[in-house]
Amino acid sequence: MSYLLTCPNCGKREVTDFAYGGEVVPRPKSKPSERELNTYNYFRRNVAGVQREWWNHRSGCRAWFLAERDTTTNEVKWVGLPADRDSRDGEAGATAHGAQGPGAQGIGGAGSGGVTA
Ligand SMILES: [Zn+2]
Numbered sequence: 001m002s003y004l005l006t007c008p009n010c011g012k013r014e015v016t017d018f019a020y021g022g023e024v025v026p027r028p029k030s031k032p033s034e035r036e037l038n039t040y041n042y043f044r045r046n047v048a049g050v051q052r053e054w055w056n057h058r059s060g061c062r063a064w065f066l067a068e069r070d071t072t073t074n075e076v077k078w079v080g081l082p083a084d085r086d087s088r089d090g091e092a093g094a095t096a097h098g099a100q101g102p103g104a105q106g107i108g109g110a111g112s113g114g115v116t117a
Helices: 032-042 082-086
Strands: 004-006 011-014 019-021 052-054 064-070 076-080
Touching: 004 076, 064 082, 076 082
Parallel strands: none
Antiparallel strands: 004 011, 019 052, 052 064, 064 076
């Protein structure tokens, strides 16, 4: 199903312009246990409702940004650059504390060459 997503830099575009980077998950502390690391790497909430996600404008400005999307309707409630997220954390979600871009986790990061298009 196609829908529109608004890049914070470029404006509204077809969702096919973008790469999905996954749910925003809090990063573990500096010396995580194996269980914490396993949870961080493999467990996702997969909610039916609004969740905060990473998106990459791969066919445009190539910026990573955050979106809050209702997974049942694909209605996008909010988009913002990572720098915008702290002002947003008092509102919905608030799961992004300490999160870095997916590039830092190796999902679609610079090392993968961006050949998924
Ligand atoms: Zn863009």
